[in-house]
Amino acid sequence: MARWVKPEVYPLMAAMTFVASMCVFQLTRNVFMNPDVRVNKEHRQKAVLENAEEGEKYAEHGLRKFLRTRPPEVMPAINSFFSSTDSK
Template structure:
């Protein structure tokens, strides 16, 4: 038991083989936090105050429609619109092009 007491907390718990797990969990928590914050702060379907919920249903006002379009057409969607949906487009082109 004396060998365990001689080790510090860092020697026991901070190991290089744990870094990928910490990175994966940290990334997942970050994405979840971003998604939840985005939903709560700027989603057109989420209203905190009662006056915002009073006229919910089918959005007939033009500003509600514009709000929904702005929500859907965010920066990432606009940036990726002209990109081919492929993980390795160069490899796909090389494998499918006629020789």
């Protein structure tokens, strides 16, 4: 195998592996945690699920709660450096 895999392909393989792992992570997260996915028979028999609190817990996860308290800037230090009006 090492004979036909060239070193120039390694960055592409790394990027594709990362993207594929992110896809697998998201699909797995949706299957196991999404309140709209019905895996067991008990939930599949109901036409409408009464699970508003489970949906709220799914939608308001920890990362979203953390980012809500942060300023909506990508690089706040650079933004404040260029936008400050301190004259020295």
